[in-house]
Amino acid sequence: MKRREFIQKTAAGSALVMGGLSLSSFAGPEVKKLTILHTNDVHSHIDPFPIDDPKFANMGGVARRASIIKQIRSDEPNLLLLDAGDVFQGTPYFNYYGGELEFKLMSMMQYDLCTLGNHDFDNGIDGFNAQLHNASFSFVSANYDFKNTVLDGIVKPYKIFMKDGLKIGVFGLGIELNGLVNKNLYKETVYNNPIDVSKDMARILKHSEKCDLVICLSHLGFIYANDNQKVSDLMLARATKDIDLIIGGHTHTFLNKPYIEKNAAGNEVLINQVGCYGLNLGRIDFTFEKGGKIKSGGKTIVV
Amino acid sequence: MRMTKKYNTYRNGFVLFLTTALLSACGAPAFRNTAIEAKKLPITNQYADNQDIEKFILPYRDHINKDLDSVLAYCPETMDKSNSINGWQTTIGNFLADVTFDKAATLFRAKENRSLDICLLNHGGIRSIIPKGPVTARTAFEVMPFENSLMVVALKGEQVLEMAQYIAREKKPHPLGGMQIVLDKDNAVKTITIQGKPLEAGKIYNVATSDYLYNGGDSMDFLGKAVATYYLDYKLRNIYIDYFKEVDTLPIIRTERIITQKP
Numbered sequence: 118m119k120r121r122e123f124i125q126k127t128a129a130g131s132a133l134v135m136g137g138l139s140l141s142s143f144a145g146p147e148v149k150k151l152t153i154l155h156t157n158d159v160h161s162h163i164d165p166f167p168i169d170d171p172k173f174a175n176m177g178g179v180a181r182r183a184s185i186i187k188q189i190r191s192d193e194p195n196l197l198l199l200d201a202g203d204v205f206q207g208t209p210y211f212n213y214y215g216g217e218l219e220f221k222l223m224s225m226m227q228y229d230l231c232t233l234g235n236h237d238f239d240n241g242i243d244g245f246n247a248q249l250h251n252a253s254f255s256f257v258s259a260n261y262d263f264k265n266t267v268l269d270g271i272v273k274p275y276k277i278f279m280k281d282g283l284k285i286g287v288f289g290l291g292i293e294l295n296g297l298v299n300k301n302l303y304k305e306t307v308y309n310n311p312i313d314v315s316k317d318m319a320r321i322l323k324h325s326e327k328c329d330l331v332i333c334l335s336h337l338g339f340i341y342a343n344d345n346q347k348v349s350d351l352m353l354a355r356a357t358k359d360i361d362l363i364i365g366g367h368t369h370t371f372l373n374k375p376y377i378e379k380n381a382a383g384n385e386v387l388i389n390q391v392g393c394y395g396l397n398l399g400r401i402d403f404t405f406e407k408g409g410k411i412k413s414g415g416k417t418i419v420v
Numbered sequence: 421m422r423m424t425k426k427y428n429t430y431r432n433g434f435v436l437f438l439t440t441a442l443l444s445a446c447g448a449p450a451f452r453n454t455a456i457e458a459k460k461l462p463i464t465n466q467y468a469d470n471q472d473i474e475k476f477i478l479p480y481r482d483h484i485n486k487d488l489d490s491v492l493a494y495c496p497e498t499m500d501k502s503n504s505i506n507g508w509q510t511t512i513g514n515f516l517a518d519v520t521f522d523k524a525a526t527l528f529r530a531k532e533n534r535s536l537d538i539c540l541l542n543h544g545g546i547r548s549i550i551p552k553g554p555v556t557a558r559t560a561f562e563v564m565p566f567e568n569s570l571m572v573v574a575l576k577g578e579q580v581l582e583m584a585q586y587i588a589r590e591k592k593p594h595p596l597g598g599m600q601i602v603l604d605k606d607n608a609v610k611t612i613t614i615q616g617k618p619l620e621a622g623k624i625y626n627v628a629t630s631d632y633l634y635n636g637g638d639s640m641d642f643l644g645k646a647v648a649t650y651y652l653d654y655k656l657r658n659i660y661i662d663y664f665k666e667v668d669t670l671p672i673i674r675t676e677r678i679i680t681q682k683p
Contacts, residue, residue: 147451149451163477163480163481164477164481165463165465175464175465176462176463176464177463178463178469179473179477180469180470180471180473180474180477181463181464181465181467181468181469181470182463182467183470183472183473184467184468184469184470185461185463185467187470188467206567209484209488209561210480210484212561212657213480213483213484213487214480218477218480221476222473222476222477225472225473225476226473239567282451283451296635299631299635299651301651329451329452329453330453361453372460373460374458374459374460375458387456387458389458391460395463396462396463397460397461397462397463398460398461398463399458399460399461400458400459400460400461401456401457401458402456402457402458403453403455403456404453404454404455404456404457405451405452405453405454406451406452406454407450407451407452416453416454416455416456417454417455417456418455418456418457418458419455419456419457419458
């Protein structure tokens with residue numbers, strides 16, 4: 118009952134926003150919609166925070182997140198559910214079960230794709246690999262070279278999804294592990310420069326694969342104010358082109374709305390990150406219109 | 421009411437127009453992204469629990485809670501890192517240093533057939549008190565929430581001197597075992613005794629510590645000058661849990677490891 122009311126009102130709000138911005142009528146060009154839902158740095162936070170928690174009282178919780186996701190799914194058939202890494206580590210659930218429950222619950226929520234965070238190596242690359250059979254979703258990483266590890270051929274650079282005829286390419290990026298994770302945990306994983314790798318990825322996905330949308334799932338971190346050499350999502354956005362959206366993690370940055378940055382070609386890239394611990398779910402809706410009908414105009418970004 | 425709030429949030433969303441000219445090129449995708457809407461959805465109790473998920477979690481949660489809350493030992497007196505003994509040691513620091521030293525010494529002997537000389541941890545790494553009363557695995561998780569692992573570093577005598585100077589300079593009661601430092605009234609290092617014997621500059625000492633500190637935590641740079649390192653693959657938290665399982669009552673240890681000489 119309440120859910121129905123929510124959907125109606127959301128639809129009303131949506132129409133209002135659309136109307137106010139004088140978008141062309143839906144009756145005109147063929148329109149498709151894609152909804153991206155995302156989390157990052159959940160860190161094994163399966164239960165909500167205690168009601169007496171000084172910072173996040175009664176926030177988060179997988180059972181609630183699952184309810185929201187289910188509700189949105191019932192309304193949006195074209196949906197991708199993504200996570201930007203650090204699924205593991207932070208509560209005894211990880212210490213006791215090594216990530217089994219995290220992966221099983223994410224499978225139940227029908228996550229589509231993740232990238233690896235540094236903490237996903239906390240039980241070693243073997244510990245991570247040992248839990249993968251519990252995941253119905255896959256992991257991507259384009260700049261970790263796993264050739265000489267157990268993840269060779271298992272973690273691929275990117276994945277392409279087809280949703281109602283829309284082609285969406287998603288590639289993954291991980292942070293430098295040296296100095297952050299013990300070598301005996303990540304073993305022979307080789308870290309390659311994320312910017313160089315992203316240029317290749319974006320070209321492949323946008324131009325060779327002709328994706329309608331290119332998403333980067335990044336665990337690089339949003340920005341490093343004290344270290345302008347360290348590769349961040351912001352630096353990545355500026356230095357590359359053909360990436361539409363960067364979903365970030367690692368720095369536990371709570372963005373109230375996606376950050377919009379100009380890429381190397383002067384086009385907008387959205388960067389989003391929703392804090393940590395499953396306190397928030399990010400939602401980004403993309404509207405697509407049949408290209409031939411649009412001669413000039415613009416893109417409307419409501420965030 | 422709750423839903424109305426949701427609706428308002430949506431309407432009040434920040435609106436930004438971008439009028440980038442759309443490039444039309446040959447081979448462009450048939451569908452072009454023309455609009456983007458984004459919002460952050462806070463996960464609060466306005467959303468009911470998904471019962472399938474909740475039921476699935478329950479046995480895991482029950483098992484962990486049962487395990488974490490089962491009583492392993494008894495603590496006769498609250499150990500609190502904010503209550504120091506003459507400024508240079510705490511009962512909890514002494515306890516953690518000595519337990520870590522003993523476990524590390526046994527493991528180091530078994531794995532490497534070497535003897536341990538010193539144990540050094542960090543004051544900042546003690547994240548909770550050990551309250552008077554029942555001691556559980558949850559206590560260990562609270563005291564040591566991090567995944568830091570035990571390691572042994574072999575230091576030359578001169579680095580052990582640097583260690584003493586670091587402690588004197590930092591003025592923090594870092595947990596210390598196997599070693600005694602005497603400071604003069606100006607906090608300069610006067611004597612160092614290891615396993616009851618005076619420090620020898622040319623000798624190699626084996627120091628148990630955590631991988632976190634070895635990797636640069638708390639700027640203990642002398643650890644990085646180790647001539648050999650041994651990873652013992654034993655989480656500090658598990659050391660404490662294993663110790664709690666072995667004893668009935670935790671010892672309250674007041675021995676002084678760092679002593680300032682009275683003028």
